Every structure is written in structure tokens, then in C-alpha cells.
Amino acid sequence: MTQLIDQNLLKEHNAKQEKxxxxxxxxxxxxxxRSGIDIGTILKQAxxxxxxxxxxxxxxGGTRFARFPMKxxxxxxxxxxxxCSVVHQLxxxxxxxxxxxxxxxxxxxxxxxxxxxxxxxxxxxxxxxTFQDQIGQEKSYKFxxxxxxxxxxxxxxxxHNIEVIELGQKLGSKALTxxxxxxxxxxxxxxxxxxxxxxxxxxKEIYKRLPxxxxxxxxxxxxEPAFYSTVIQDWGSSYLAAKEVGECCLSLVDLGHHAPNxxxxxxxxxxxxxxxxxxxxxxxxxxxxxDLDSGSINPYQLFLVFNELTDIRAxxxxxxxxxxxxxxxxxxxxxxxxxxSAVEVQRAFVKSLLVNRKALAHYQNENDVLMAQxxxxxxxxxxxEVILQMARLQGGGAIDPVNCYRVSGYRxxxxxxxxxxxxxxxxxxx
Ligand code: PSV
Ligand code: MN
Numbered sequence: 001m002t003q004l005i006d007q008n009l010l011k012e013h014n015a016k017q018e019k020x021x022x023x024x025x026x027x028x029x030x031x032x033x034r035s036g037i038d039i040g041t042i043l044k045q046a047x048x049x050x051x052x053x054x055x056x057x058x059x060x061g062g063t064r065f066a067r068f069p070m071k072x073x074x075x076x077x078x079x080x081x082x083x084c085s086v087v088h089q090l091x092x093x094x095x096x097x098x099x100x101x102x103x104x105x106x107x108x109x110x111x112x113x114x115x116x117x118x119x120x121x122x123x124x125x126x127x128x129x130t131f132q133d134q135i136g137q138e139k140s141y142k143f144x145x146x147x148x149x150x151x152x153x154x155x156x157x158x159x160h161n162i163e164v165i166e167l168g169q170k171l172g173s174k175a176l177t178x179x180x181x182x183x184x185x186x187x188x189x190x191x192x193x194x195x196x197x198x199x200x201x202x203x204k205e206i207y208k209r210l211p212x213x214x215x216x217x218x219x220x221x222x223x224e225p226a227f228y229s230t231v232i233q234d235w236g237s238s239y240l241a242a243k244e245v246g247e248c249c250l251s252l253v254d255l256g257h258h259a260p261n262x263x264x265x266x267x268x269x270x271x272x273x274x275x276x277x278x279x280x281x282x283x284x285x286x287x288x289x290x291d292l293d294s295g296s297i298n299p300y301q302l303f304l305v306f307n308e309l310t311d312i313r314a315x316x317x318x319x320x321x322x323x324x325x326x327x328x329x330x331x332x333x334x335x336x337x338x339x340x341s342a343v344e345v346q347r348a349f350v351k352s353l354l355v356n357r358k359a360l361a362h363y364q365n366e367n368d369v370l371m372a373q374x375x376x377x378x379x380x381x382x383x384x385e386v387i388l389q390m391a392r393l394q395g396g397g398a399i400d401p402v403n404c405y406r407v408s409g410y411r412x413x414x415x416x417x418x419x420x421x422x423x424x425x426x427x428x429x430x
Pocket of ligand 2: 254
């Protein structure tokens with residue numbers, strides 16, 4: 001296995017903290033034991049937790065106003081995979097990468113597959129892109145793609161999605177995530193019913209070409225770039241479409257794609273109850289689709305989402321929606337943000353395992369409101385840092401991934417070996 005961070009450096013880094021971690025772990029073992037919780041079972045699940053990183057997340061993001069690229073950022077999909085491998089090597093939580101096509105379209109899929117395999121990485125859901133035009137593209141997506149009024153534009157977008165599936169098959173992926181920005185900026189611009197009908201027809205065409213062991217994940221988003229109406233604006237539209245299209249068509253929840261104050265954990269519960277929750281894009285937000293780092297604004301919400309997922313898995317342990325980070329790292333080193341965020345999501349997951357579900361059910365049934373909310377808070381307030389540290393230590397990662405990464409000098413080295421691509425300085429997310 002190829003590893004870009006020197007193993008000796010990693011060992012030295014861990015050796016300095018191992019004693020303290022072991023002592024903290026023993027203390028937490030005793031504490032949890034008093035509540036009848038076996039820390040070993042929690043640790044095992046923490047070690048099994050994985051979340052995919054988006055290939056575009058290792059580049060510096062930006063807004064429509066500007067992008068401030070950092071030195072040493074990746075210039076192609078191979079360099080992106082190098083960075084993803086570092087995120088996984090130190091966090092041990094991110095063995096999968098989600099590709100965006102055509103941004104990451106390889107000349108030779110086999111070569112890309114092998115390149116990922118040498119790092120122990122595999123490919124998660126494939127993402128299609130019909131929200132921007134590509135050089136040389138015949139029809140424009142300015143007025144929509146899968147929902148366009150012109151059948152020829154819809155066909156071009158359908159063909160693109162089929163091409164993405166075919167590429168994904170060569171790379172070992174098992175899902176296609178479709179987010180379309182189709183919508184309108186003015187009342188009257190678009191016929192609501194016709195555009196949704198076109199969407200359904202288009203997804204059905206793509207679905208016909210879906211391999212039997214694949215899923216299509218429909219991603220909704222309330223607004224942007226369409227500011228008056230968006231065809232797949234909410235989980236209701238997503239659910240209706242997924243139900244209409246077929247069993248392997250599911251909904252995907254991107255945390256940042258909802259109106260402020262919306263109860264996302266309840267959306268999670270609803271979609272899962274009816275067998276339609278297929279995956280997540282994790283990030284955080286303050287105002288809209290801010291694409292801030294997961295858990296940086298509202299970690300309690302993240303915990304409540306996992307509380308629902310753990311509740312569902314208590315009934316069906318085989319249930320496992322796809323987890324992916326989808327963030328825009330505008331002012332941090334993307335590698336640091338991705339490691340930190342993967343750990344934040346893992347933390348929310350681990351805390352959700354500590355909820356006393358029997359007690360919660362009892363308080364809910366008795367309408368003991370205060371104690372019901374206190375039961376959730378009790379788990380949330382527990383400091384599980386040492387479980388996460390131990391999971392990484394035992395899994396061969398770094399006790400403190402960000403610190404270890406900084407000491408390694410990886411970014412200084414890429415800043416030297418990857419001279420800046422001046423053409424990428426404009427605005428935009430990648
Ligand atoms: C749209 O805002 C989105 O969340 C979709 O998942 C896209 O594929 C991704 O962002 C692009 O960054
Ligand atoms: Mn997303």
C-alpha cells in the first residue's frame with residue numbers, strides 16, 4: 001500500500017500521545033461502565049465508520065465573487081487522489097472518493113482505478129454535471145437540462161448521465177447522484193408541472209440503463225442558481241420522483257439544501273420510514289447553502305440526524321445510506337478541513353450510539369418531556385474524543401490528524417511540486 005505520509009513520522013507522533021490516550025480511555029471505560037455501556041462495542045463501531053470525500057473538496061473552493069487558491073492544491077484527478085489518500089491515511093475514516101464528471105473524467109478508467117487502489121481507496125457515488133456548459137458541448141444548459149423544454153437538450157443531459165454510469169461501472173462505483181440546478185428566476189418563466197414531468201421522464205430514461213446493483217440518488221436543493229423556483233427544490237419533490245421512478249431510485253439529503261430552521265432530522269426519519277433515504281452530503285450552514293465544514297455551526301443538529309439513523313439501524317442493522325462530505329473549503333487547507341470534518345461526523349455518529357434508547361422510549365411514552373430531551377443531551381454532552389483517538393490509533397491513523405499533517409510538511413512539498421495553474425484563479429467552486 002502506498003502511503004504519502006512517512007510511517008515513522010506517524011509512529012513518532014502517536015508515541016508522544018499514546019500514554020495519555022490510554023489513560024483517558026481507561027477513565028471513560030469506567031465512566032461508561034457505570035451506565036452499563038461497553039466501550040469496546042462503541043469503539044468497534046467507531047472503527048467501522050466511513051464517509052466518502054468529494055474529489056472537488058480537496059481543491060480550494062470559492063464563491064461567485066472570488067476564489068483564493070492556496071499553494072500546492074491539486075491540478076488533476078491524480079493529484080486529487082493523492083490528497084484524498086492523505087485524508088484517509090491520517091483519519092482512517094475516508095476510504096472512498098466521490099467523483100464529479102466531467103471535472104474528473106479520466107482518459108483511461110483502468111489507470112484511475114489502479115491509482116486509487118494503490119492507496120486503498122475506492123469510488124463512492126458518481127456525480128453527473130448538467131449544471132454548467134462544457135467546452136464544445138452542442139446544446140446549452142442555460143435554461144435547464146433534464147427538465148428543459150427542448151427534447152434535444154434533455155436527451156443530451158440523459159446521455160451524459162448514462163455515460164457517467166458506464167464510467168462508474170468501470171471504476172467500481174454503485175450509485176449515481178443527480179443534482180440539477182434547473183429552475184427559474186421569474187414567476188411565469190417556467191411551467192411547474194411540465195418541468196417536473198420532463199424531469200420524471202428523463203430520470204426514467206436514465207433508470208432504464210441502471211445496473212441491477214446500483215442506485216440513483218436524487219439530490220434536492222431549495223435554491224441557487226435558480227432564485228425563484230427550482231424543479232427539485234425539496235425532499236417532497238425528491239421523494240415523489242424517487243417513488244415514481246422505481247425501487248432503486250432514492251433521495252439524497254444534503255444538509256445545506258434546506259430553508260433555515262428546517263427540521264432536517266425529521267426529513268431523515270420520514271424518508272427512511274418509507275425506504276427512500278439513500279444518502280447524505282454532509283456540510284454545515286448558517287444562512288443558506290454555505291457549504292461550511294460539517295459540525296462547525298450546528299453540531300447538535302448533526303447529532304440529531306445520527307440519532308435518527310441509529311434509531312433506524314436499531315431495527316434494521318443492515319441499513320446503510322451513503323455518507324459523503326460536500327463542503328467548499330474557501331479559507332482553510334482542504335486536507336485539514338476534510339480530516340477535521342470526517343471526524344466531526346464520526347463524533348456525531350458515536351454520540352448517537354450512546355443514547356439510552358430504552359429510557360428515551362419510556363420518557364416519550366410517558367410524555368416526560370424534560371427527561372426525553374435530557375436523555376438525548378446526556379449522550380450529546382459526553383466527551384467521546386478519546387474513542388475517536390483510539391479508533392485512529394488502532395486503525396493505523398494519527399491520534400491528532402491535523403497536527404500530524406502539519407508536522408509532515410506535505411503541503412509545503414506540494415506547493416513546490418505543483419506549480420499554480422493560473423487559469424484556475426477566477427470564481428467558482430472548484
Ligand atoms: C449542489 O449545490 C451540490 O450540493 C451538488 O451535490 C453538486 O454536485 C455539488 O454541490 C457541487 O459542488
Ligand atoms: Mn451536495
